[in-house]
Amino acid sequence: MKKQLAILLLLYCWICTSLSGQNYNYAPNSLNIPTIRKRGEVSMGLGYGHATNSLDVQLAYSPFKQVLILGNYFHARNKEVRQQTMNGTDYYFGEAAIGFYETYKKGVGSITAGWGNGNLFSNYEMNNSAELSIQRWFVQPGFAYQSEFFHAAVALRFSRLNYTKANVSFSINPSDLAHIQNIEAKNPILLPELGIQAGIVFKPVYLGLSISSIFPDTNLWDFTRLNAALMLSTTFGTRRKG
Template identity: 25%
Template sequence: MKTVVFLAVCLVTCSMSLYSCRTVYAPNALNVPLFQEKGELKATIATNNLQVATAVTEHIGIMVNGYLNAYTSDDKDFKNNGKGAEIGIGYFGHSANRITYETYAGAGLYNVKMKESNKAKTFDSDAVKYFVQPAVGWVTQYFEIAASPRLSVIKYSAPDITGYTVQEQASNYLNIVDQKAHAFLEPTLIVRGGYRFVKLQAQYGHSFKLSKNDINYDDGVGSIGLIFDIASWYKTGK
């Protein structure tokens, strides 16, 4: 319980600092299903994230991720909205004592918009994101824990910028966001607790920028929510 409270405090802190500057990239939550059998289905409802994954064979899984984040300053003068959708496919397996390993790869489309000074200043850019997400974890009826060092690469299109001065664009790297792809390593811990088909899930991690090109980004990876599991393996009592 102390761990969950600590993670919740960290997530609140992250959300308070999110978009405190003109943030262009904010990492979404990881979808780490930890499947045990063919036909298993997991759906997650978490802060800013909606995720679904299913095991289509004994070792192949697919996932779909949705992300939506909206920030408005206290004086309502600044708005920063991000949204995206991803699809991925991967391989999974597990041992007799349910030590589980998996690797997923996928891609998605993202968009970020900023508006401030009564919409006199705006920024709008689309992006394509690619990710590779290995993970290892342990699964029981009551508890799941996993770790994943996700690698994310995101490439922005030429942004539509109005109202920002040359100095503002340069100081926030808005004018160079599309010049090169941006790579991030995002090691994250995932903890779940509950019973059988529903568990409370908390994630906490950090986003490390690997590429040298500058970008304003949120370095926190985190969410808290519920994960639902439709499966038959946990009915055996093991």
């Protein structure tokens, strides 16, 4: 009964924290906070965020003792937006990282650094559009806790966003154009992002809510400050010796 109530609470929080505008110039993907404890382990996560109709895919692998390799893909694709038959934003972003981890009795501390690349296409009224190419360098310290029934994690991602290319229709709404011009004036942008996760363990998987939030006020750039994904994750492939 307790797990059923916890699932309902997760769903409620997911709905309440997943509200955003139709167009945006950046959205934070879910932070990959690894739970790997031994060499040879692999963790996989799959999440859905309904605010941006997005899919999060996360991978982590330990090739050597206390060494991590991470891979993330954020998929908020909308074919109709790219074809300019519907207003909205189509966005994809992929990244890879390497780092180190330290295990504790019921937790894992980690620090990773990596690079990512993506593309964002927004279609506005009258088929006016803006296409932005984004690169991101980041450093991310984090900590994950997991008991027999509960999972929780927190991490800070210190990002350096670099908008490398912009193709913009100058007849778009003046406020939308001003947001992009503000990005160009500030570029590259240093951006701290907070990731919080909480969930319920159903061995060998756990179901959780992953919330990603941008610290500073980003109204001048029209960034999505809060993104929530319902995640299903698992870890497997433990080696006895490491």
